[in-house]
Amino acid sequence: xxxxxxxxxxxxxxxxxxxxxxxxxxxxxxxxxxxxxxxxxxxxxxxxxxxxxxxxxxxxxxxxxxxxxxxxxxxxxxxxxxxxxxxxxxxxxxxxxxxxxxxxxxxxxxxxxxxxxxxxxxxxxxxxxxxxxxxxxxxxxxxxxxxxxxxxxxxxxxxxxxxxxxxxxxxxxxxxxxxxxxxxxxxxxxxxxxxxxxxxxxxxxxxxxxxxxxxxxxxxxxxxxxxxxxxxxxxxxxxxxxxxxxxxxxxxxxxxxxxxxxxxxxxxxxxxxxxxxxxxxxxxxxxxxxxxxxxxxxxxxxxxxxxxxx
Amino acid sequence: xxxxxxxxxxxxxxxxxxxxxxxxxxxxxxxxxxxxxxxxxxxxxxxxxxxxxxxxxxxxxxxxxxxxxxxxxxxxxxxxxxxxxxxxxxxxxxxxxxxxxxxxxxxxxxxxxxxxxxxxxxxxxxxxxxxxxxxxxxxxxxxxxxxxxxxxxxxxxxxxxxxxxxxxxxxxxxxxxxxxxxxxxxxxxxxxxxxxxxxxxxxxxxxxxxxxxxxxxxxxxxxxxxxxxxxxxxxxxxxxxxxxxxxxxxxxxxxxxxxxxxxxxxxxxxxxxxxxxxxxxxxxxxxxxxxxxxxxxxxxxxxxxxxxxxxxxxxxxxxxxxxxxxxxxxxxxxxxxxxxxxxxxxxxxxxxxxxxxxxxxxxxxxxxxxxxxxxxxxxxxxxxxxxxxxxxxxxxxxxxxxxxxxxxxxxxxxxxxxxxxxxxxxxxxxxxxxxxxxxxxxxxxxxxxx
Numbered sequence: 001x002x003x004x005x006x007x008x009x010x011x012x013x014x015x016x017x018x019x020x021x022x023x024x025x026x027x028x029x030x031x032x033x034x035x036x037x038x039x040x041x042x043x044x045x046x047x048x049x050x051x052x053x054x055x056x057x058x059x060x061x062x063x064x065x066x067x068x069x070x071x072x073x074x075x076x077x078x079x080x081x082x083x084x085x086x087x088x089x090x091x092x093x094x095x096x097x098x099x100x101x102x103x104x105x106x107x108x109x110x111x112x113x114x115x116x117x118x119x120x121x122x123x124x125x126x127x128x129x130x131x132x133x134x135x136x137x138x139x140x141x142x143x144x145x146x147x148x149x150x151x152x153x154x155x156x157x158x159x160x161x162x163x164x165x166x167x168x169x170x171x172x173x174x175x176x177x178x179x180x181x182x183x184x185x186x187x188x189x190x191x192x193x194x195x196x197x198x199x200x201x202x203x204x205x206x207x208x209x210x211x212x213x214x215x216x217x218x219x220x221x222x223x224x225x226x227x228x229x230x231x232x233x234x235x236x237x238x239x240x241x242x243x244x245x246x247x248x249x250x251x252x253x254x255x256x257x258x259x260x261x262x263x264x265x266x267x268x269x270x271x272x273x274x275x276x277x278x279x280x281x282x283x284x285x286x287x288x289x290x291x292x293x294x295x296x297x298x299x300x301x302x303x304x305x306x307x308x309x310x
Numbered sequence: 311x312x313x314x315x316x317x318x319x320x321x322x323x324x325x326x327x328x329x330x331x332x333x334x335x336x337x338x339x340x341x342x343x344x345x346x347x348x349x350x351x352x353x354x355x356x357x358x359x360x361x362x363x364x365x366x367x368x369x370x371x372x373x374x375x376x377x378x379x380x381x382x383x384x385x386x387x388x389x390x391x392x393x394x395x396x397x398x399x400x401x402x403x404x405x406x407x408x409x410x411x412x413x414x415x416x417x418x419x420x421x422x423x424x425x426x427x428x429x430x431x432x433x434x435x436x437x438x439x440x441x442x443x444x445x446x447x448x449x450x451x452x453x454x455x456x457x458x459x460x461x462x463x464x465x466x467x468x469x470x471x472x473x474x475x476x477x478x479x480x481x482x483x484x485x486x487x488x489x490x491x492x493x494x495x496x497x498x499x500x501x502x503x504x505x506x507x508x509x510x511x512x513x514x515x516x517x518x519x520x521x522x523x524x525x526x527x528x529x530x531x532x533x534x535x536x537x538x539x540x541x542x543x544x545x546x547x548x549x550x551x552x553x554x555x556x557x558x559x560x561x562x563x564x565x566x567x568x569x570x571x572x573x574x575x576x577x578x579x580x581x582x583x584x585x586x587x588x589x590x591x592x593x594x595x596x597x598x599x600x601x602x603x604x605x606x607x608x609x610x611x612x613x614x615x616x617x618x619x620x621x622x623x624x625x626x627x628x629x630x631x632x633x634x635x636x637x638x639x640x641x642x643x644x645x646x647x648x649x650x651x652x653x654x655x656x657x658x659x660x661x662x663x664x665x666x667x668x669x670x671x672x673x674x675x676x677x678x679x680x681x682x683x684x685x686x687x688x689x690x691x692x693x694x695x696x697x698x699x700x701x702x703x704x705x706x707x708x709x710x711x712x713x714x715x716x717x718x719x720x721x722x723x724x725x726x727x728x729x730x731x732x733x734x735x736x737x738x739x740x741x742x743x744x745x746x747x748x749x750x751x752x753x754x755x756x757x758x759x760x
């Protein structure tokens with residue numbers, strides 16, 4: 001009898017201590033952030049360090065040797081610059097299109113004059129749920145080079161000759177940007193709609209009383225109030241653009257004619273896996289990381305996001 | 311209001327994350343060792359009995375599975391005490407080679423037996439090859455094979471890959487179109503004859519004479535090899551921009567833009583859906599490809615059955631070669647297999663034995679690398695290739711047997727293939743913004759600086 005009470009008392013005490021542990025203000029924060037810390041260490045920091053180390057090596061099964069800066073010396077070649085210029089053009093185009101278009105569309109969808117706006121919202125968002133690869137295969141068929149392909153039939157209405165979409169530099173870039181825009185437009189619209197919901201109605205009412213038109217209201221109220229969202233959208237679009245790979249892969253799985261679709265990540269893949277040169281691939285990856293880092297810092301500091309107190 | 315917008319934002323973030331994760335798996339590298347989801351075709355062949363040893367086999371060409379299906383069936387009948395259950399998986403070309411590279415690099419997840427395409431084989435010979443040497447099985451029969459077919463899959467005297475075919479390049483003519491144009495196919499002996507015939511075809515029919523690839527090198531490599539040239543010489547020195555190679559590329563450019571008897575292949579290569587449809591509808595009167603291309607006709611262009619005939623390539627000079635060996639697939643056993651002896655013995659059984667070489671012909675339509683079977687009466691037996699292309703295939707092959715030079719392979723071959731199929735052919739033949747000499751010189755510089 002006595003023994004039993006003692007044991008229950010003990011178990012109760014241990015239960016309490018467990019509860020205490022989770023309720024203590026010193027420990028709990030660490031418990032909550034631990035999933036992030038662990039995934040950061042395991043999935044980000046470790047591969048990062050390993051990638052930097054690999055970029056100084058040649059890696060073959062059973063024969064890994066340090067070769068100093070040799071991989072980096074090889075990077076500045078015409079193919080890399082082609083990949084860099086392709087990627088830069090792609091980033092500029094997608095950033096401009098995927099910021100302006102969703103902002104305008106979101107403003108329109110938010111206006112009370114547009115009917116069925118919920119239907120538009122949903123249908124614009126659906127592409128984001130599709131895999132780029134699956135969508136890309138459909139795009140590839142639509143933009144086939146035969147006269148009877150969908151895209152060539154459409155341009156045929158306007159008297160344009162059938163085009164070899166996948167084989168020209170301009171049309172190739174158009175295909176990649178189009179696929180990206182189609183896929184991410186809905187998501188960016190969502191961001192902007194969330195931002196618009198935070199704009200106080202009173203501001204518009206006051207502006208209306210002062211006689212401001214639609215354009216003036218957009219220019220002087222909507223645009224400034226959306227700035228935080230815009231900065232966010234621009235940042236993720238730039239980063240996403242620099243790491244773009246699928247949009248190119250799905251059109252040209254085995255290398256594009258004249259490298260019109262080669263991106264930096266595509267170049268990493270080509271050198272690392274196709275040419276069995278993992279060290280060189282890692283070196284390109286490190287360079288890409290530096291590029292993204294510098295551009296993001298520049299962009300964030302120019303837009304004033306990094307200033308203290310904001 | 312504020313709360314609701316936060317809710318919307320969080321939810322949209324969640325969707326983005328989910329979408330991002332979802333698309334990642336479908337990308338290039340996706341698919342691990344046990345994962346056969348990305349496979350084009352998976353087949354489990356052989357014994358269901360419990361004591362059957364399970365072996366896995368990867369290939370990049372689903373038609374190759376048929377060969378192993380036949381070999382497993384014969385093996386299980388012949389050696390009932392050592393039955394095999396073969397799990398054969400076909401993946402897209404790029405996918406399979408990259409998965410294999412990562413599996414061998416990391417020491418985990420490779421199959422027991424694998425098909426490796428010639429263009430990528432050098433990658434797997436770099437460093438310490440993670441493949442098992444097959445010399446003990448190759449040595450006894452080496453004399454009965456076209457030996458150069460072992461050399462291209464070898465390093466330091468160790469034979470790692472077993473050949474699939476000789477790869478004799480031929481011309482597949484569409485007899486219906488040629489008859490319509492009034493050309494006697496057998497009168498075409500030189501490339502000049504070929505051009506003359508082509509002009510007649512273009513004039514009298516809706517078809518072009520032939521198509522030339524820009525996304526791969528099968529329209530080019532056999533043509534230069536036929537003249538004794540190659541990308542590398544016997545010592546492994548890069549000869550990509552030599553005189554013959556430049557002239558041949560000029561010749562190809564001329565076929566398209568001056569003589570106007572050829573077109574750039576729809577889709578870029580002879581392995582695209584666009585091309586299969588084009589050819590099947592009588593778009594071109596001929597195509598120059600190695601013998602192994604026969605299977606693509608029987609499987610993907612069925613309307614041409616009975617219309618196609620196979621003839622040697624036209625000659626460049628009076629006593630020039632009428633064919634060239636091109637392409638190849640080396641099948642190898644990886645060092646990660648749990649049953650190395652069985653896997654090696656089975657692979658040798660499938661690809662080195664006389665029976666196996668007869669099967670290469672009967673099932674795949676390949677010109678078997680073991681030349682002793684070429685005169686075997688069994689090779690005359692009716693099969694779907696004879697029905698499709700007529701009964702004189704082997705007479706053609708035997709007539710050019712001594713005119714098939716082998717190719718020189720070095721570890722830089724993947725780079726050559728990449729340069730040719732992305733830059734050279736596109737810039738010279740399609741975009742016409744570089745002369746053949748410029749393009750080849752530039753490619754040569756890019757390859758040697760890599």
